[in-house]
Amino acid sequence: MSEKTAKIKVFRGDEKGGEYKEYDVPLFEGMVVLDAIHHIQATADNTLAVRWNCKAGKCGSCGGEINGKPRLMCMTRMDTLPLDKPITVEPMKTFPVIKDLVCDVSWNFEINKKIPPFKPKAPLADGTWRFSQEDADRVQEFRKCIECFLCQNVCHVLRNHKKEEFAGPRFLVRLASLEMHPLDVEDRLSLIKEAFHIGLCNITKCCTEVCPEHITITDNAIIPLKERVVSRFYDPIAKFWQKLFAKNDVTK
Amino acid sequence: MNYQTFEHDVIVIGAGGAGLRAAIEAATQGATVGLVCKSLLGKAHTVMAEGGVAAALGNVDLRDNWQVHFRDTMRGGKMLNNWRMAQIHAQESPARVNELEAWGAVFDRTKEGKILQRNFGGHQFPRLAHVGDRTGLEIIRTLQDHAVHQKNIEVFMECTITHFLKEGNKICGAFGYRRVTGEFLFFKTKAIILATGGIGKSFRINSNSWEYTGDGQALAYKAGADLMDMEFVQFHPTGMVWPLSVKGTLVTEGVRGEGGILKNSKGERFMFRYVPPMFKGEFAETEEEAKRWLAGDKSARRPPELLTRDVVAKAINAEVKAGRGSPHGGVFLDIASQRDVETIRKKLPSMYHQFKELANVDITKEPMEIGPTCHYIMGGIRVDAETGAATVPGLFAAGEVAAGLHGANRLGGNSLSDLLVFGRRAGLGAAQYAKENSSIKADTKQLDTCATELLKPFNQKNGENPYEVMDQLQKMMDAHVGIVREEKELQKAIDSLAQLKSKVKNVKAAGDRTYNPGWQTCLDLENMLIVSEAITRAAMERKESRGGHTRIDYPESSAEYAKFNFVLRKKGEEMRVEKEPLPKMPAALEILIKEGTT
Structure with a gap:
C-alpha cells in the first residue's frame, strides 16, 4: 500500500536559537496541521512542544506560523496547503520562544489585569437588567475573541518592540467590549489614550486579516475607540458640550 | 532537591468554570487562594461548552421554576442523583446566571430585553x-476577567499537581511542577478544591482536550477519598464522525434545541420509535405535532430528538447497528430543512464554521453526519451536597470531577450551572474549613519521595513510548467499556488494564524537563489508568442498564439497583467497589417527581 505523505519543517529550539527539522507525516482525510505535529510528537520525538486544547478552533491555544502565515494549527487543513514542498511550522514571532512551537505569552495576561473591570449601572428593582439584542450584538462580536494572540503577533507596533507602550489589538478589542457594553458605566477613555496608546495604531488592518474568529478588529473596535478619544480630547466643539453636560464621565 | 514553596489558605486545582468560581468565592471570603491550572488561563474545557447554561429563570416560558428543573434533572439522571444536590442546583442556578450578568456576561436577549433561553434535551x-x-467561552471569560481583579488570587498557569500531602488524615499540601521550566512546586495549604474536570481521554473517540485525564479523581482516590458512580460515562449523541481528523469533536445539542432533526439512511425520522416508558406521552408522536411545536404552539409536545442524551445516543447506536447508518458510520442531523439560513448562522455560528472549515459541509444547506462521542463523566469524587467536601478532611471538589448531581445521566446545560452553583459552594466550604483549621502544618519530609516518583520516567532505560501506551489504553476502553457493555467484555478490560499497568510503570521520557509533553504524558497515564479501572470495575458491578450505563447482558433497569450508588475505595493496592444506599428523599420532593408540578 502506498501511503501519501507530506513533509513538515518544524522549528526546534528555544529563545537562544534553534533549527528547522524536517519530518515525513502520513496524510489522511481532513487532516489538519495540528494532527501532523501530534503525529511527530507521538512517533518521532516525544519532546516536541506545542500548545493545544480543544482542536476545534474554540480555545485559541495552537496559534503559530504556517508557511509564514499566522494561523491556528487545528483549523488549517493540510489539503489547503501546497504539498509539493515542505510545510513550515514555526512559533509566533512577536513573543519570546520557550521551546519549539510554544511562546511566552504571559505579557498579554499582565496587560489584561491593567484594564479597569466591568462596572454595571444600577439594576432594576428585581436585581436584573434589560437591553436589546441589537445592543448585545455590538459587543458580542468582540466577546467572540478566543485569545489566540495572532492579532498581537502580526501587529506592527508590537513587533517593533513597543510592548511597554501599546496594548495591542486584542486588548483594544477587550476595551471596546467594555466601553460599548450596554450596562457598563466605567470610563476608560483617558487610559485608552494615555496608558494603552491607541494613537500608535496606524490602521494597517493586519490584525483583522488574521483573526480566526473573523472579528472586524480595526473597523468595529479600534476606529470607534479612536473616534471617541478624538472627540473627547481633541474636538473643541465636543469638548464644549462635554463641559456643559459632563455626560457619562464618572471620573469627573 | 530544589523546589519553590508557596503558601495559601486554599489551593484550587483547575481553572475552568468550577475552579474560577470556587477561587472567586474563597477569595471573597477572605482566604488567600492559589489557582493552579494545567493550561493557560481561559483555555480550560469550559471554553468548549456550546449550548447554554440551565437555570429556571422563566424568561421565555413562565411555567418554568426550580421545581420543574429539579424534576427534569432527577428523571434525566434516572433517579440515581443525590436529591439534595439536584435541589440546591435547581434553586440556586438562576442567581448564579444573573450574577454572571452583573460581572459582564452578555447573553442573547428576549424581545423584552431579558436573558433569552433555548430548548434542550430533557428540559x-x-x-x-x-x-x-x-x-x-462567554462564561469562562467573564469569570476569568472577574478573578484577575481579586486581590487574593495568585494564578499558576501550566502547572501540574501530582501529589497531595497529608498530616494525619488531613490535607496539608500539594506537590507538582511548572511546565515552562520543569521546576518543582510545593504548595502549603489548609484546603484543596479539585476542579479538574473529566476523564474523556481514556477513550479514543472523545470530545475532550488533552487535559481530561482524570487527574482530580485519581489524586483524590490516592489520598483515600471515595469515588462514586464511575460507571456512568456520558456518550454525547452528536459528535462529528467525519473526516477522521475531527472524529469525536462535539456538535452542540443546541442544533436539536433550535429544531434540528435526526434521520437514518432511509430518510426516516427514527427518534419517534425510541421514547422510553418513563417519558411516554410527554413527547410529540407525529412529525406534524413536532412541526407545530417548532412553530411555537404551546399545546404541542416536544419532538423526540429532545429526549435525554443517554436515550438519543443509544438510539443512534441501534440505527447504525441495524444497517441504517450514514456513509461514515453515523446518522444525519439536519437543521437545514428546519430553519432559514439567517437563523442558523445567528444561533449556531461556530457549528457553521466548524463544519464548513473542517468537513466542507454547509449546515445551512446539507445535513451533518454525527455519532456518539465520549463527552462527560457523571461520576467522580463523592462530596457533601452543601459544601463540596470530599471524604478526606480538607479536600473539596466541584464541577465534573465531583459526583452526585447528575446521577446516571446528565442533562445538557446542567454542567455549566453545576460549575457555578457548586464551584461557589466549594469555595465557601473550603474557606470556612481553612479558617477553622489554621494550625495545619505541612511536613516536607514527604517531598523527596514525590520528586523521585516524578522524575522516574527520565530514568527508564528501555521504557515504553507513553503515546503508544495511551493509544492502547484508549482503543481498549473504546472496545470493551464503551457505550454498550457486557460481562465478558468488561472482564477483558480488567485483564488488559493489568497488562497496561505494568507498561505504565515503564514509560519513558526523553530530553529534559523544560516544556516536555512526553514527560507530561507519562504522568497523565497513571491517572488515566486509575479512572479507567474505576469505570470498568463499577460497570462490572452494576448488573442493569440505567442512564449512561448500558449492559446488553442486563438490558433492563432493576428496582434493586435503584437503591444504591457504587463507591470505589483504595484498600492497599486494591480497588474495592462497595454499595452505598441512596440518601432518602423528603416526601414533598418525591411527590414533585411522581405527580409533576402542574
Whole structure:
C-alpha cells in the first residue's frame, strides 16, 4: 500500500536559537496541521512542544506560523496547503520562544489585569437588567475573541518592540467590549489614550486579516475607540458640550 | 532537591468554570487562594461548552421554576442523583446566571430585553441561557476577567499537581511542577478544591482536550477519598464522525434545541420509535405535532430528538447497528430543512464554521453526519451536597470531577450551572474549613519521595513510548467499556488494564524537563489508568442498564439497583467497589417527581 505523505519543517529550539527539522507525516482525510505535529510528537520525538486544547478552533491555544502565515494549527487543513514542498511550522514571532512551537505569552495576561473591570449601572428593582439584542450584538462580536494572540503577533507596533507602550489589538478589542457594553458605566477613555496608546495604531488592518474568529478588529473596535478619544480630547466643539453636560464621565 | 514553596489558605486545582468560581468565592471570603491550572488561563474545557447554561429563570416560558428543573434533572439522571444536590442546583442556578450578568456576561436577549433561553434535551421548558453556540467561552471569560481583579488570587498557569500531602488524615499540601521550566512546586495549604474536570481521554473517540485525564479523581482516590458512580460515562449523541481528523469533536445539542432533526439512511425520522416508558406521552408522536411545536404552539409536545442524551445516543447506536447508518458510520442531523439560513448562522455560528472549515459541509444547506462521542463523566469524587467536601478532611471538589448531581445521566446545560452553583459552594466550604483549621502544618519530609516518583520516567532505560501506551489504553476502553457493555467484555478490560499497568510503570521520557509533553504524558497515564479501572470495575458491578450505563447482558433497569450508588475505595493496592444506599428523599420532593408540578 502506498501511503501519501507530506513533509513538515518544524522549528526546534528555544529563545537562544534553534533549527528547522524536517519530518515525513502520513496524510489522511481532513487532516489538519495540528494532527501532523501530534503525529511527530507521538512517533518521532516525544519532546516536541506545542500548545493545544480543544482542536476545534474554540480555545485559541495552537496559534503559530504556517508557511509564514499566522494561523491556528487545528483549523488549517493540510489539503489547503501546497504539498509539493515542505510545510513550515514555526512559533509566533512577536513573543519570546520557550521551546519549539510554544511562546511566552504571559505579557498579554499582565496587560489584561491593567484594564479597569466591568462596572454595571444600577439594576432594576428585581436585581436584573434589560437591553436589546441589537445592543448585545455590538459587543458580542468582540466577546467572540478566543485569545489566540495572532492579532498581537502580526501587529506592527508590537513587533517593533513597543510592548511597554501599546496594548495591542486584542486588548483594544477587550476595551471596546467594555466601553460599548450596554450596562457598563466605567470610563476608560483617558487610559485608552494615555496608558494603552491607541494613537500608535496606524490602521494597517493586519490584525483583522488574521483573526480566526473573523472579528472586524480595526473597523468595529479600534476606529470607534479612536473616534471617541478624538472627540473627547481633541474636538473643541465636543469638548464644549462635554463641559456643559459632563455626560457619562464618572471620573469627573 | 530544589523546589519553590508557596503558601495559601486554599489551593484550587483547575481553572475552568468550577475552579474560577470556587477561587472567586474563597477569595471573597477572605482566604488567600492559589489557582493552579494545567493550561493557560481561559483555555480550560469550559471554553468548549456550546449550548447554554440551565437555570429556571422563566424568561421565555413562565411555567418554568426550580421545581420543574429539579424534576427534569432527577428523571434525566434516572433517579440515581443525590436529591439534595439536584435541589440546591435547581434553586440556586438562576442567581448564579444573573450574577454572571452583573460581572459582564452578555447573553442573547428576549424581545423584552431579558436573558433569552433555548430548548434542550430533557428540559421541559426553554431553560438554557446562551450566547449563540459559544456559551462556555462567554462564561469562562467573564469569570476569568472577574478573578484577575481579586486581590487574593495568585494564578499558576501550566502547572501540574501530582501529589497531595497529608498530616494525619488531613490535607496539608500539594506537590507538582511548572511546565515552562520543569521546576518543582510545593504548595502549603489548609484546603484543596479539585476542579479538574473529566476523564474523556481514556477513550479514543472523545470530545475532550488533552487535559481530561482524570487527574482530580485519581489524586483524590490516592489520598483515600471515595469515588462514586464511575460507571456512568456520558456518550454525547452528536459528535462529528467525519473526516477522521475531527472524529469525536462535539456538535452542540443546541442544533436539536433550535429544531434540528435526526434521520437514518432511509430518510426516516427514527427518534419517534425510541421514547422510553418513563417519558411516554410527554413527547410529540407525529412529525406534524413536532412541526407545530417548532412553530411555537404551546399545546404541542416536544419532538423526540429532545429526549435525554443517554436515550438519543443509544438510539443512534441501534440505527447504525441495524444497517441504517450514514456513509461514515453515523446518522444525519439536519437543521437545514428546519430553519432559514439567517437563523442558523445567528444561533449556531461556530457549528457553521466548524463544519464548513473542517468537513466542507454547509449546515445551512446539507445535513451533518454525527455519532456518539465520549463527552462527560457523571461520576467522580463523592462530596457533601452543601459544601463540596470530599471524604478526606480538607479536600473539596466541584464541577465534573465531583459526583452526585447528575446521577446516571446528565442533562445538557446542567454542567455549566453545576460549575457555578457548586464551584461557589466549594469555595465557601473550603474557606470556612481553612479558617477553622489554621494550625495545619505541612511536613516536607514527604517531598523527596514525590520528586523521585516524578522524575522516574527520565530514568527508564528501555521504557515504553507513553503515546503508544495511551493509544492502547484508549482503543481498549473504546472496545470493551464503551457505550454498550457486557460481562465478558468488561472482564477483558480488567485483564488488559493489568497488562497496561505494568507498561505504565515503564514509560519513558526523553530530553529534559523544560516544556516536555512526553514527560507530561507519562504522568497523565497513571491517572488515566486509575479512572479507567474505576469505570470498568463499577460497570462490572452494576448488573442493569440505567442512564449512561448500558449492559446488553442486563438490558433492563432493576428496582434493586435503584437503591444504591457504587463507591470505589483504595484498600492497599486494591480497588474495592462497595454499595452505598441512596440518601432518602423528603416526601414533598418525591411527590414533585411522581405527580409533576402542574
